[in-house]
Amino acid sequence: MQSFRTELENPVVERDIIELEKKIRLYREGQIPDEKFRSLRLARGVYGQRQAGVQMVRIKLPYGKMTLAQWKRIADVSDEYSTGNLHLTTRQDVQIHFVSLERTPELWSKLDLDDITIREACGNTVRNITASDRAGIDPQEPFDITPYADAAFRYFLRNPICQDMGRKVKIAFSSSDADTAWSFMHDIGLIPKIQDVKGVPTRGFKVMVGGGLGAQPHLAKVAFDFLEADLLLPYIENVLRVFDRYGERASRHKARLKFLIQKIGMEEFVRLVEEEHLALKAQRLPIDAAAWPDTQAPQGTPGTAYSIKNPVKYEAWKRSNVIQQKQAGYLAAYIKVPLGNIRSDESRYLIGKLHGVIADDVRVTANQGLLLKFIQPGNLPYVYSVLEEVGYATPGFDSVSDITACPGTDTCNLAISSSTGIAAALEQVIEEEFPELVFNKDIKIKISGCMNSCGQHSIASIGFHGSSLKSAGKVLPALQVLLGGGIVGNGEGRVADKVIKVPSKRGPDVLRTLLNDYGTHALDAEKFNEYYDRKTEKYFYELLKPLTELQSLSEEDFVDWGQAQDYATAIGVGECAGVVIDLVATLLYEAEEKLELGMEAIGKGQYADGIYHAYSVFVQAAKALLLGEGVACNTQIGIINDFEKNLVATGRFDVADFKEQVLQINAQAPTAAFARQYFQQAQAFYKQAQLFRENNAVGSVIAQ
Incomplete structure (x- = not known):
């Protein structure tokens, strides 16, 4: 694998990438346990897929922002290392799939050329920080x-x-x-x-x-x-x-x-x-x-002739997808991206055609779309024509017809049934049977492949999550139906109620039933959740109950959306939290790494960071010895208390005031003197822990 030392300008990122390459090599050589390596790669945005031997790489875009150069870079990287598809997520990230593990360091180095990171996009970290896509306008x-x-x-x-x-x-x-x-x-x-x-x-x-x-x-x-x-x-x-x-x-x-x-x-x-x-x-x-630099409003105009193929659709698009900015004289336009998937060649086409007529600040939206900003009113028809050329001029952004869905069984280990297939089927129902709802932004439909809510079904007006049912000894894909979730405002929200479970192939009938009932019986100007509250959960349970009977199932009901074979549950190990198996030796090795990081931080005058690394040395080393004694470990404060009880109080480990010593972390200001003192104490504790381990029979044990 190539060295990245001469290619990258940022030494911090360079170190990250070299470290990832090193850990991949050690993992392939069998020197890092599989589950421990999973935790490490997740924190570098590398996530295992449902398909063996390939990875999903999550690209971290704070508050969903991409410059046009960054968007193009991501598209190019997807072509070179992935499948040419960019998947926009509900957390304003971009994901690319089917990536070889060995190529992830090189992929990261290419992204960094335009200041794009995958660091901490997954794992037990602070994930991507999201924000309203309209922030600033x-x-x-x-x-x-x-x-x-x-x-x-x-x-x-x-x-x-x-x-x-x-x-x-x-x-x-x-x-x-x-x-x-x-x-x-x-x-x-x-x-x-x-x-x-x-x-x-x-x-x-x-x-x-x-x-x-x-x-x-x-x-x-x-x-x-x-x-x-x-x-x-x-x-x-x-x-x-x-x-x-x-x-x-x-x-x-x-x-x-x-x-x-x-x-x-x-x-x-x-x-x-x-x-x-x-x-x-x-x-x-x-x-x-x-x-903070103001977003520069572009001054360009279309350089070539253009035409709008469907003027009626253009008017609908303007009404549903275009907003006035707070900056006088400028508009912003939303792109409805079906299921959040946009091709790399389509991305490059849009970038090339729209450069100079939109701001160099495109936002990925939390419902898997895109926002283009600072469009002069005179340029709006041109922008629409460009979108129309590649099929992204669909009206109805953030409306009933704009369904949010996670990847589901397409790629995710945890998914129980398809979310993308049913989402496409539901959008077809709305388009063909309820076209007037393209302007309804009250009702939100969200779908997840499992109960973990990556598609945010729990806060939808109408939500679905993947499940399963049994009938006549066979398993069939199912949908749990949830109703009544959404935003109230000013930090208040509603969690949807679980109402009923139906065979997945009856999802379109669920939607038809709900929309027809609401359209027929709602009061004037009554919003969907108001109607739900007035009618109550029991009413909707009885309304949908006929769709749950299993006596009239056909062979098609046993085949999930988008599949050709009978359904079978195949849930893998979830990686969102990184279930970690810690070996004692691995924990002590990590404690040693924390010592090195602590020494480096203190040497740079980063005393608070050095102190926290030293604190981690105490916890990691104590946890290692407790595991060697067969003591189950949970919280860090629990580790500190258990070490005091099982090893210090019994006289087996001689350290004075262990708990008090460790918890100085929040009792002292991060001065240079305290940082050096605390680090020396952690260093001494680590050395003593190593001696304790050498003098006691310690094997490998499961920590989590």
């Missing part, structure tokens, strides 16, 4: 949240406090009270506010914590109605430190922030967060939003 926004989302992305990327948490953390910035980034369903959700502080209008955020979807959706709790913007990054860091130390690690299904808050209560969570404050790098971190 939204007429309703108190201020542009883009500089704050960008600062958060950069601050937590490679930050030692969030490299190996119990599970992922998702952060979202909405641009206004409309909450189009769904702050209420995130671990940390943020809505911009302006409030007088000592008589001065001050920027800040409403802060929500502990939201999440998955199999057990939780609505976020309000941490602050208003938190000054300068305090935002320190607060998020406090939360991550608490989650890292106290969060569940043994059971991946309980290893999210929402479950920690549920377990200890909001009051205790707040107390623990405040307890971390002294240890931070800075008590306030001002973000110079005034220095």
